């Protein structure tokens with residue numbers, strides 16, 4: 285009886301835990317750019333991961349994939365309902381699952397999936413989903429007059445992290461290379477190169493001048509100061 289009660293409580297608490305992860309959230313950024321957020325439950329509770337997409341006349345371009353695997357289909361359904369357009373391709377910005385989890389799902393829907401060669405290799409090494417295509421150097425994709433530049437600034441959050449720069453709209457998709465001004469520490473750094481990261485941030489500042497929007501991989505993006513904030517956090521962490 286005790287055991288049964290224990291199992292009941294356990295299953296109840298698991299149910300409650302599963303329900304605490306919010307569903308997919310889509311937020312308009314500027315022009316035809318959107319941020320989408322999915323959550324996974326970590327030890328401290330539900331934790332959000334931001335990704336982006338662009339709605340161009342001939343189709344949708346995704347920057348990274350949803351992290352929450354239960355949201356792959358709802359995400360595709362939501363794009364179909366909102367825009368009646370197909371996803372053309374996706375670009376994953378480093379090898380972690382919050383950027384790559386949905387790659388196989390996208391492939392199964394006929395979406396071309398891209399990453400850098402370094403990310404492609406690290407995905408294999410770490411048993412993460414691998415993109416179908418890779419680029420070996422900085423690559424600019426052009427879709428209906430939008431230039432989408434995949435730029436490798438050097439190591440930071442991971443050794444393969446890239447950012448995506450849309451110079452016309454001054455949108456910088458920093459992903460996990462950039463820390464939100466809402467954060468007080470560097471987050472998960474097991475794969476990071478904190479020594480090289482500051483110089484890599486400065487490379488982005490030079491290469492992507494005056495971004496109007498800077499989108500970090502996690503938490504809020506209500507200002508364009510997250511590059512400076514990441515530098516500040518790196519400086520603080522080097523004193524410890």
Ligand SMILES: [Zn+2]
Pocket residue numbers: 333380382460501502
């Ligand atoms: Zn991340």
